[in-house]
Amino acid sequence: MPELPEVETVRRGLAPLMEGATIARAEVRRPDLRWPLPPRMAERLTGQRVGALRRRSKYILADLSGGEVLLIHLGMSGRVLVAPPGGASAMAGDFVHDTGAAEKHDHIVLHMESGARITFNDPRRFGMWDLFAGTHPLLEGLGPEPFGNGFSESWLAARLAGRRTPIKAALLDQGNVAGLGNIYVCEVLHRAGIHPARLAGDLTAAEVARLVPLIREVLAEAIEAGGSSLRDYRQADGELGYFQHAFRVYGREGAACVTPGCGGRVARIVQSGRSSFHCPDCQR
Incomplete structure (x- = not known):
């Protein structure tokens, strides 16, 4: 299970392609991962501009222009495959090369307005994606971040x-x-x-x-x-x-x-x- 350093590395790899960028089209290829995905997830993600890409504990959080927050947890086998604009393959965090061809366990794909493509691949489906506004049950009760002033x-x-x-x-x-x-x-x-x-x-x-x-x-x-x-x-x-x-x-x-x-x-x-x-x- 990825720990803080791995998740932070993923966040840093995604930030250049997601922060300030718009999701032109989202594909959701199955109804669930570890838990059911939120209803109309593809529709709710499409057209959203991503603000800050944050990390809280072992979760990645993307602030969306519509007021919701996208929550991502990699689980035990989740990987994020990245194809930057122009088609060259690259990787971010727990990533492998995105060749452009759909792989068996590609469950969610974000087509960014810039031409970048971000794919969530998870063979064991222990990862999770969710959308929420306000607070999320998984974030409630978390202690301070190790690098924050609250941890002393x-x-x-x-x-x-x-x-x-x-x-x-x-x-x-x-x-x-x-x-x-x-x-x-x-x-x-x-x-x-x-x-x-x-x-x-x-x-x-x-x-x-x-x-x-x-x-x-x-x-x-x-x-x-x-x-x-x-x-x-x-x-x-x-x-x-x-x-x-x-x-x-x-x-x-x-x-x-x-x-x-x-x-x-x-x-x-x-x-x-x-x-x-x-x-x-x-x-x-």
């Missing part, structure tokens, strides 16, 4: 105080901080020297203070690297994202810990059905 040491300390849940689960809770997922929580906790099974309420003030800048640091590095290349992930220019080469623990079970002087080896435990990679020697 005092905020996180208050949210973790007294919690008898593992710190990993607490950081995955989108009400505490938006956008974090399994991969980057593992990486953050390793840099912080905190075992993923530690109870959130037992962390010291110093440990909580370390987490906030480290969360920003790890996410910023991953965004700069173009997201993590898992399976067929691609970034805007078609190059594989390469942050996975900087993973310190994720997916490295049995490998030597990279912490200087540690000497331990990366281990894997299962928490709530998800793999947690950590170093038992330097994460306490």
Whole structure:
């Protein structure tokens, strides 16, 4: 499932073709993805001018001139294929080449007035598109963005105080901080020297203070690297994202810990059905 860096990379890849542009024609080729698509979706998208293209947690939001907002979630296998004006193929975010020929799982196509074409391809159909005005249930209750002023040491300390849940689960809770997922929580906790099974309420003030800048640091590095290349992930220019080469623990079970002087080896435990990679020697 794409996490914040991957979704942000997709947003940045789409922005040059969508922001300020008009959707000349929209095609909706099936009635549902993960959930039913909104009624008359093609009609409601056609003719709309796209304003800001935003990201909230793991969702991409496009402000439309008619007052509605287009919400996109990539799900587990969703890809956005991009053909810029002039017909040359390109990619954006979780994208592969758009050759112009319809692929089996091309479910939604936006034909932009500029001549660009944006296609949502999703073999497993766990992604979603929706249109809404006002608020959306999936966005309600989300915590602050990691890079925003609302995410601070005092905020996180208050949210973790007294919690008898593992710190990993607490950081995955989108009400505490938006956008974090399994991969980057593992990486953050390793840099912080905190075992993923530690109870959130037992962390010291110093440990909580370390987490906030480290969360920003790890996410910023991953965004700069173009997201993590898992399976067929691609970034805007078609190059594989390469942050996975900087993973310190994720997916490295049995490998030597990279912490200087540690000497331990990366281990894997299962928490709530998800793999947690950590170093038992330097994460306490």
